[in-house]
Amino acid sequence: MKLKIDNLVKKYDNKVILNELSMDIQDVQVLALIGASGSGKSTLLRLIAGLETFESGDIAINDDWMSREDIRDYRKKVGFVFQDHNLFSHLSIFENISLILEKVHGQKRTAFTSEILSLLTYFGLEEHKDKLPHQISGGQSQRASIARALAIKPEIILLDEPTSSLDPVLTWEVLYAIKKLVDEKKDVILVTHEIGFVKHVADYVIFLDEGQVIEQGRDILSNPKTEALQAFLGKVLSFA
Known part of the structure; x- marks a missing residue:
């Protein structure tokens, strides 16, 4: 998977949610977006999926730029799983x-x-x-x-906190299903608070705080460098 984002700005009611956010991800199968509630990770995922508009910036998945093609065709390349299944x-x-x-x-x-x-x-x-x-x-x-x-x-599957409203047993069921996708070599972007699971399946992690990328890389969970990420990891529960 390739994901490139240039100077992305998103506002809700004049409040800046994502502030000139940029990233350039290459050759990654499972990308995890982590951070506290309100950090902008779910908003970012919805923008990547083409489900919402944004004020400025550009997004490309596998070299297909959202702003340079029909948004309906772009959306057909993305499978999205919502927090609350969203079934009819x-x-x-x-x-x-x-x-x-x-x-x-x-x-x-x-x-x-x-x-x-x-x-x-x-x-x-x-x-x-x-x-x-x-x-x-x-x-x-x-x-x-x-x-x-x-x-x-x-081409890519996006999952927005798919276990957020589930008890531990049902959470395990869903995480096991996601692990099957990973084992099948599907490209995945996952927003989750299940940090232990992220350690197990993700090969690249981005930590967001107040709409900014604070840390990113392949080993930031085992070797956090900023106080913000250290504090966040100290507060979250791990998936065993």
């Missing part, structure tokens, strides 16, 4: 995945049915394909959301 409550798990392929990607059902069933089997959801989201657990719903993101065959 009135549709079955199978139909939740079918909808994006039919309506957004213009595919015919006969072309993707077997692939959806394979994905659901891969994530242990085959017996739940006809259930509504409220009829399965939070961990299962989040796994279904991951399956939906994979169904479009994206």
Whole structure:
């Protein structure tokens, strides 16, 4: 994966969330964005996904610049997993995945049915394909959301705190599903507070604070250099 960001500025109601943020990431499979709540990491992820506009700057994934092509085509290259699965409550798990392929990607059902069933089997959801989201657990719903993101065959998968509302058992289920993606060599950008898990799967980590990149690299969790990162790591719980 390549990710290049030049002087990105994002504001909400005149409050600066990301302040001329820049980064140039090369040859990374799993990139983790960490930081305290309000540091700008989830906002940054949504901008990378093309889900929100920004005041100024440029973003490129694998040399495709968001500002230089149709945003709809850009979004089709990205699979996004939200904090709260974001499944349609009135549709079955199978139909939740079918909808994006039919309506957004213009595919015919006969072309993707077997692939959806394979994905659901891969994530242990085959017996739940006809259930509504409220009829399965939070961990299962989040796994279904991951399956939906994979169904479009994206270049990159973005996960925004996918375990934030789950108990420890369901958190383990979702982290295990993400680990399977990593083992399959999928390119992933992950926002999470599960620092122990980040140590286990990420090959590059960026620490954000107040909309700025404070530290970045492959070993910053084991060798933090700034007081800000040292303080942050001293407060967070580890995934064992």
